[in-house]
Amino acid sequence: MKTKVLIAVILLTIVIIFSKYLPQKATESNKKSNLIIISLDGLQAKHLNSYGYTLNTTPNLDAFLSQSTLFTKTISPSSWTVPTHMSIFTSMYPSEHKVINKFSDYDMKTKKGVIANLKKLSPDAVTLAEVLKNEGYATGGFTGDAGVGPQFGFDQGFDTYFETETFGGMDGSVPKAIEWLTQNKDKPFFLFLHGYDVHGQHEPKDGFDYRYVNKPYTGKYTGSKVEQGKLREEALANGGMLKMSDEDVAFWRAIYDEKINKMDLEFKSFMDQIKEMDILDNTVVMIISDHGTEFFEHKSIDHGATLYGELVNVLFAIRQPRQEEGRKVDQLVSTFDIMPTALDLLGINNPVPQQTKGANIVPALKGENVAHDIYIETDYRLYTFKRSLQTPDNWKLILTLDSGKKELYNLNDDPNELKNLIEENPEKGFELEQKLLTHIEATSGQRNASQLGCSPVYGDQCK
Secondary structure (H helix, E strand, O other), X not given: OHHHHHHHHHHHHHHHHHHOOOOOOOOOOOOOOEEEEEEEOOOEXXXXXXXXXXXXXXXXXXXXXXXXXXXXXXXOOOOOHHHHHHHHXXXXXXXXXXXXXXXXXXXXXXXXXXXXXXXXXXXOOOOHHHHHHHOOOEEEEEEOOHHHOHHHOOOOOOOEEEEOOOOOOHHHHHHHHHHHHHHHOOOOEEXXXXXXXXXXXXXXXXXXXXXXXXXXXXOOXXXXXXXXXXXXXXXXXXXXXXXXXXXXXXXXXXXXHHXXXXXXXXXXHHHHHHHHOOOHXXXXXXXXXXXXXXXXXXXXXXXXXOOOHHXXXXXXXXXXXXXXXXXXXXXXXXXXXXXXXXXXXXXXXXXXXXXXXXXXXXHHHHOXXXXXXXXXXXXXXXXXXXXXXXXXXXXXXXXXXXXXXXXXXXXXXXXXXXXXXXXXXXXXXXXXXXXXXXXXXXXXXXXOOOOOOOOOOOOOOOO
């Protein structure tokens, strides 16, 4: 009997010693966490119930946000798609990665230009996808093309990068993402999912039913992308100012809400399918909007040409594996912070700390204060060159480099940025301007605007 026990102990010891040298099947405890980033292009945070909006247009998204950490004061690094997403993927300011317009060079005479591409403009830049791919992750991006097309370098580091039709919605990107996930869910993966569902240049395939429009609407608009484009160009041609009736403004906001409501169903479809795959318990999910959309808050329509809150106050939420209880973080952060934050959450050392200018805001998930100054830029189509600084104590300065115009807002008293205090409070204006100029010199050295011109984004521009 003793001999049998001794033999069993010896065999068990041998198994324990050698088992660590045998291939290990991935388990929840040793498998790397996955990462999903969902970008809802053009979604203004104030149009979400989770951010205080009165209409319940996003019950499915809000339900998910209620089990996430919701950042209520998140600022985008720019006010339109191309520079913002590249800053998210690199944690570099737009003036650093240099992908600031569709073209890096454009000839008005020949109507030809050189597409702005990350690898050509910033050859040493490393993307989040590249870092994760080097860590053994499968990487897949599924997008609505246009401003996140591969021609700009957004496919850098992705094994698979799919674009639907230009300004495509999630009804095109979700099926491809699910197909890819089905093939890659058993290995560590990074999935980037994007859609233009609420963008001005996207129209739902089933048209509009005007569910939120105050009836009867007696105005001339139908909500088409052609109408929206004409309004955008009219505003730019008239110094950023449109003339619209209150009824027309309400109509366009109702169209926007309908798009948001339809997007919510696409979001539900995606979440239902990944829940069936049983991967959420080992997946970090980040949900963002890259910028907002303006609906006459400052007498204009669309986005890109200004840095007001309706464009740069964006959705940002993080759901950690197995998180069920939601919480809100009322600290000033940026989607610019995503890359270093994601790497920390995945337990990966940041290989390019000198590149990543964003903050690691993981401590905020534990209740610590991570609020910091936020710098914002736009060189939209060479129509204007604007820089902005927003501080944790809710002061905001906007400096238009091409005209020298300065705007100072106390967001505590004036959250909609309607009263410029630059003349009333020159000391605060000077303080923030010096800080902003110091930042500009450190990142690009560009204190003055480059020559104004025209760099088209859409085919109907710069004719």
